[in-house]
Amino acid sequence: MTGHELIPGFRYLPGHFDRAAQEALVGEIRAVAAAAPLYVPVMPRSGQPMSVRMTNCGALGWVTDRDGGYRYQDRHPVTGRPWPPIPASLMRLWAEVSGYPKPPQACLVNFYDATAKMGLHQDRDESDLEAPVVSVSLGDQCLFRIGGTARKAPTRSLRLSSGDVVVLGGESRLSFHGVDRIYPGTSTLLRDGGRINLTLRRVDP
Ligand SMILES: O=C(O)CCC(=O)C(=O)O
Ligand SMILES: [Mn+2]
Numbered sequence: 001m002t003g004h005e006l007i008p009g010f011r012y013l014p015g016h017f018d019r020a021a022q023e024a025l026v027g028e029i030r031a032v033a034a035a036a037p038l039y040v041p042v043m044p045r046s047g048q049p050m051s052v053r054m055t056n057c058g059a060l061g062w063v064t065d066r067d068g069g070y071r072y073q074d075r076h077p078v079t080g081r082p083w084p085p086i087p088a089s090l091m092r093l094w095a096e097v098s099g100y101p102k103p104p105q106a107c108l109v110n111f112y113d114a115t116a117k118m119g120l121h122q123d124r125d126e127s128d129l130e131a132p133v134v135s136v137s138l139g140d141q142c143l144f145r146i147g148g149t150a151r152k153a154p155t156r157s158l159r160l161s162s163g164d165v166v167v168l169g170g171e172s173r174l175s176f177h178g179v180d181r182i183y184p185g186t187s188t189l190l191r192d193g194g195r196i197n198l199t200l201r202r203v204d205p
Contacts, residue, residue, distance in 0.1 A: 009132070009170020010146065012158065013097065016165040021089070022138055022189055028087040029109060029138075029196060032057045035084040036076045038111055044069040051116035058086045060106040060203050062125065070125045072106060072203050086200070093134060094200050097167055100131040104200040112142065112195040114184040120151065120176045123168070123201070131202030132169030138162050138196040141186040146177040162187045 017025065038053040047066040056062060060072040061083045074082060086107045094104045110118070123133050137160040144166070147155035153176070160166065168175060182195050190196070 007146065007148075007156075007172045007175060009168070010172035010175065011097070011167040011169070013165040013167070014161065015163050016093075016097075017136070017163040019163070019189075022163050025087070025089060025136070025198075026138060026189060026196070028089065029198070032084050032087070032109060036061075036081070037078065038109075039076075039078050042066055050118075052110040052112050052118060054111070055083075055109045056106060057084045057109065058104060058106040059083070062106055062108045062201070072125065090136070090198065090200060093136070093165065097165065098132050098134055098200075098202075099169065100202060102131070102202055104131075104134070105203045106201045108199045108201065110197040110199075112140075112179065112182050112197070114140075114182055114193065116179075116194075117181055118179040120145065120147070120155070120178040122149075122174050122176055123199075124174060126201055126203045128202045128205040129173055130205070132167050132173060134200040135166045135168070136198040136200075137164045137166075138198070139187045139190040140193055140195045141183040142195055142197075143180040143183070144177065145180055146172070146175050148176065149174045151176055159183075162189050 036055045041050045041064045144160045145155045147153045
């Protein structure tokens, strides 16, 4: 995308992680998913399943279900066990790019298969909105869309590749954003294809 400078606080760091670092991260996320299995989240009220599969690591994890709505909790909703810790490489990433003194409390792991997407939304379930959201892409490319703080504000699209990092901070912290599509077969990182997205979040001030 050109012109991403137009949203103050939004940063796009293409290729932040090289191939070796991406492979190491995938190994760490596989270990997270072994302890805290991916599950299919459902939307509040409607109970409609999302197309991504999710898990978390960190003291807190972002969850959604029909009755409880969007929230953070310290347990995996299916196993009832605490989430595994955030890998050290991701803690370092936060220290490098967040510009925020306190560490992240949650890392949401989204897995997209070839047909998954994520509708335009704001990340606003955190009580600390001073901290940015730091996002890592691994595997197949996606079409990421980001707009303004009003749902109907104009949006820009950006093709995110494996190893890219995006920071939603400052005025972009509450920008609407989403993933319109995955481009299957655009990465060899994940043996069976698909895309992993990791978002690091600070929840409490
Ligand atoms: O997959 C992405 O790049 C975005 C994910 C996202 O916005 C979220 O999990 O809140
Ligand atoms: Mn989001």
